[in-house]
Amino acid sequence: MAAQDLSVFVRHRDGGVASMELAVDGIRCAGCMQAIEGGLAREPAILGARVNLALKRVSVEWREALLRPEAVVEKLAALGFKAYPFAPERQEDGAAAEERHLLRALGVAGFASMNIMLLSVAVWSGNSGDIDPTTRDFFHWLSALIALPTAAYAGRPFFESALRALKAGAVNMDVPITIGVVLALMMSVAETWNHGRHAYFDGVVMLLFFLLIGRYLDQLMRRRTRDLAGNLAALKAETATRLAADGSATVMPIAAIAPGDLVLVRPGERICVDGIVETGRSELDQSLVTGETAPVVIGQGERVHAGTLNLTGALTVRVEAAGQGTLLDEIDRLMDQAVGNRSRYVRLSDRAARLYAPVVHTLAASTFLGWLAWGLPWPEALMIAVTVLIITCPCALGLAIPAVQVVAASSLFKRKTMLKEGDALERLAEADIAVFDKTGTLTLPEPDILNPEALPAERRAEIGALAAASGHPLAQALARALGAPPSAGNVHEERGQGLSVGEGDDERRLGSVAFCGAQAEAAMVAALHPGASLIAYRHGSFRTVLALGQALRPQARETIAALRRAGLQVAILSGDRFEAVAPIAAELGVTELHAGLMPGGKLALLDQMAADGHKVLMVGDGLNDAPALAGAHVSLSPVSATHLAQAAADIVFLGESLAPVADALTIARKARRLMLQNLAFAVLYNAVAVPIAIAGLATPLVAAVAMSGSSLVVTLNALRARAAREVRT
Amino acid sequence: MNIIVILFPLALGLGLLGLGAFFWCMRSGQYADLDGAAWRVLQDDDAPVRPRSGEGERA
Numbered sequence A: 001m002a003a004q005d006l007s008v009f010v011r012h013r014d015g016g017v018a019s020m021e022l023a024v025d026g027i028r029c030a031g032c033m034q035a036i037e038g039g040l041a042r043e044p045a046i047l048g049a050r051v052n053l054a055l056k057r058v059s060v061e062w063r064e065a066l067l068r069p070e071a072v073v074e075k076l077a078a079l080g081f082k083a084y085p086f087a088p089e090r091q092e093d094g095a096a097a098e099e100r101h102l103l104r105a106l107g108v109a110g111f112a113s114m115n116i117m118l119l120s121v122a123v124w125s126g127n128s129g130d131i132d133p134t135t136r137d138f139f140h141w142l143s144a145l146i147a148l149p150t151a152a153y154a155g156r157p158f159f160e161s162a163l164r165a166l167k168a169g170a171v172n173m174d175v176p177i178t179i180g181v182v183l184a185l186m187m188s189v190a191e192t193w194n195h196g197r198h199a200y201f202d203g204v205v206m207l208l209f210f211l212l213i214g215r216y217l218d219q220l221m222r223r224r225t226r227d228l229a230g231n232l233a234a235l236k237a238e239t240a241t242r243l244a245a246d247g248s249a250t251v252m253p254i255a256a257i258a259p260g261d262l263v264l265v266r267p268g269e270r271i272c273v274d275g276i277v278e279t280g281r282s283e284l285d286q287s288l289v290t291g292e293t294a295p296v297v298i299g300q301g302e303r304v305h306a307g308t309l310n311l312t313g314a315l316t317v318r319v320e321a322a323g324q325g326t327l328l329d330e331i332d333r334l335m336d337q338a339v340g341n342r343s344r345y346v347r348l349s350d351r352a353a354r355l356y357a358p359v360v361h362t363l364a365a366s367t368f369l370g371w372l373a374w375g376l377p378w379p380e381a382l383m384i385a386v387t388v389l390i391i392t393c394p395c396a397l398g399l400a401i402p403a404v405q406v407v408a409a410s411s412l413f414k415r416k417t418m419l420k421e422g423d424a425l426e427r428l429a430e431a432d433i434a435v436f437d438k439t440g441t442l443t444l445p446e447p448d449i450l451n452p453e454a455l456p457a458e459r460r461a462e463i464g465a466l467a468a469a470s471g472h473p474l475a476q477a478l479a480r481a482l483g484a485p486p487s488a489g490n491v492h493e494e495r496g497q498g499l500s501v502g503e504g505d506d507e508r509r510l511g512s513v514a515f516c517g518a519q520a521e522a523a524m525v526a527a528l529h530p531g532a533s534l535i536a537y538r539h540g541s542f543r544t545v546l547a548l549g550q551a552l553r554p555q556a557r558e559t560i561a562a563l564r565r566a567g568l569q570v571a572i573l574s575g576d577r578f579e580a581v582a583p584i585a586a587e588l589g590v591t592e593l594h595a596g597l598m599p600g601g602k603l604a605l606l607d608q609m610a611a612d613g614h615k616v617l618m619v620g621d622g623l624n625d626a627p628a629l630a631g632a633h634v635s636l637s638p639v640s641a642t643h644l645a646q647a648a649a650d651i652v653f654l655g656e657s658l659a660p661v662a663d664a665l666t667i668a669r670k671a672r673r674l675m676l677q678n679l680a681f682a683v684l685y686n687a688v689a690v691p692i693a694i695a696g697l698a699t700p701l702v703a704a705v706a707m708s709g710s711s712l713v714v715t716l717n718a719l720r721a722r723a724a725r726e727v728r729t
Numbered sequence B: 001m002n003i004i005v006i007l008f009p010l011a012l013g014l015g016l017l018g019l020g021a022f023f024w025c026m027r028s029g030q031y032a033d034l035d036g037a038a039w040r041v042l043q044d045d046d047a048p049v050r051p052r053s054g055e056g057e058r059a
Helices: A030-041 A069-078 A091-127 A133-154 A156-167 A174-193 A201-236 A329-342 A348-374 A378-392 A395-414 A424-430 A438-442 A457-468 A473-482 A519-528 A556-565 A578-588 A599-611 A623-631 A643-648 A659-694 A700-728 B003-027 B034-040 B053-057
Strands: A017-025 A046-052 A057-063 A082-085 A239-243 A249-253 A262-265 A273-279 A282-285 A296-298 A315-322 A417-419 A433-436 A492-494 A498-501 A508-511 A533-539 A542-549 A569-573 A592-594 A616-619 A634-638 A651-653
Touching: A017 A069, A030 A046, A030 A057, A030 A069, A030 B034, A057 A069, A069 A082, A091 A133, A091 A156, A091 A201, A091 A700, A091 B003, A133 A156, A133 A174, A133 A201, A133 B003, A156 A174, A156 A201, A174 A201, A174 A348, A174 A378, A201 A378, A201 A395, A201 A417, A201 A700, A262 A273, A329 A599, A348 A378, A348 A395, A348 A659, A378 A659, A378 A700, A395 A417, A395 A424, A395 A659, A395 A700, A417 A659, A424 A634, A424 A659, A433 A438, A433 A599, A438 A578, A438 A634, A457 A473, A457 A498, A457 A508, A457 A533, A473 A533, A473 A542, A519 A533, A519 A542, A556 A569, A556 A578, A556 A659, A569 A578, A569 A599, A578 A592, A599 A616, A599 A623, A616 A623, A623 A634, A623 A643, A634 A643, A634 A659, A651 A659, A659 A700
Parallel strands: A433 A569, A433 A616, A569 A592, A616 A634, A634 A651
Antiparallel strands: A017 A057, A017 A082, A046 A057, A239 A249, A239 A262, A262 A315, A273 A315, A282 A296, A417 A651, A492 A498, A498 A508, A508 A533, A533 A542
């Protein structure tokens, strides 16, 4: 076995200290945390280890001269944890800085709103009593002293966003917020200057506080999703065997492979780079890329793609792209087209904002003009108009959707499903037709034994060992399914027939049905599993025939049934031959199936469905599905999918089972219902509060109560969803 | 009423102290792992650590 090289993940600090981040599989509890930290701390060369339980990561620091990074992974393995190093992404830093800025702004706004409220409560109670006007002015000036710098600092996210929108010639939710905040502050200062009774410093700062909570939740969810996606990539732990110029082989993480490197791919390995074959001939299982299950012969000078499985011969491949993957030009063109389709979707919150902004501006303006016409002096009319702006400010709207998204996303995560886009929930809830890819999506990506009852447990090891000795694709698949190491025995291989070991009565044979003389058994098995490949085994008088094929994912049937119950149509779009798709479709009871589709054909069919008014939910995993995944209304992909498919999907689910598809739909529908409830509540709140404000009856006290009350109701409504869901699990 | 002149700066000062503490927490990464912190408080850091000792106690 070639040496491992993890140096690409190590970060070097001053004083000979090295550090590395690792995603660790199986950290569940405090015990694991203690075991890892304590276990690593006993190693003298390791300076410190810190587990992040929320992210399931460990960061380790050690003295560079004393330890190699591989040793850290081994130490963790000795403690019972599989660890996968990964390089934190650069792009993440920008988002992390933005999140920190939001949290800081939230802290400042929280501090300011509490302190101003302290002053305001005194003024409110004083206003109904006999407060000394000088004291009131003093309190108002103090409030201004806190509110003005706070608004300048904590309001920046909104001001900047509003400016960006205005520059682009659009109006978003932040425009009325900014106008409201700025006008209210100006009016309050003027009011204080003129020794007035009411100032809205408390309202402004509280508004910023609540809005920042919503903004922060939104950001938090996006970061969490990104972190988990990072873990996921690390857990895949893709490595490649790089050949150096001197012929020595090193196993490298895929992140360390650069274009131009020469990579060795052994039979049975999945190719994880895109490149050109330099030497060797082999057969490839390209099912993840094209959906076609029959092996394809490949030789020197031909192009191979990441995600394909090398079956028979060793290949050396000159790398063109690693990790991200290059694309077939065709797929590239289709992706561009597909992404164009998708961008037509407008988020629920944006739709609300589009309606909201003009309505509020018109209301405020007509209030101002109306009171002027009524004969009120302009400062007072303006004050009332500003109250309308403040009262209608979308605290509840700003919280309504992010709060639900955060709750729903964490609920999904508990079901091993990861949301990649916040608005995917809304889109998933709207889906009315579910389209599945076959290979790797409805079925498991690796061929499996379809009739395990034909395989006695005591014979697993000997059959596996025999199968592992062969280079035949079917035998290789069998060996992988049995998880057996190759045997050292004296195996004879007869080309095109099978393998045999031993002599006379003790002879064991594995191979074609004729080679083992198992025609009778084969006929029975073939009747039960049409379309499967048969492999026979004989030992003395014992004969058995195994059917190898792509087994359905666990709970595939239940999931399809659940989707039907939820009112979705179900269709299968496959790149595979019709004969391979039909039995699977029949087993699942799906009548609408399209086989032998090229990637463009899938996208065209999806477009056709969209044109018929359907909202398509696409589930797929292959490179050939990527354009369809990107073009569908909403898309899911299993974690075993190719990089590109996963990048194009909105939701990624872990594990072998297909059940998360139906679960995600249920959760998404519930989430959407709650979002709509929250929006409806926000509208109802405005319907009550706005007339009061227009009538000029809204005091700062009314504004404060209305704002905090509505925000609380909306947040509690979002949390209610989580409680109900956990009971059901 | 002159007492207000002393009390309000005092209240503000306390508030600012809290804000400072919040910033300090953020800077020292105390919000990086909210799940872990809940468990860490239960750890016996002073007791000698045996590997995987927490596993059995968890049930």
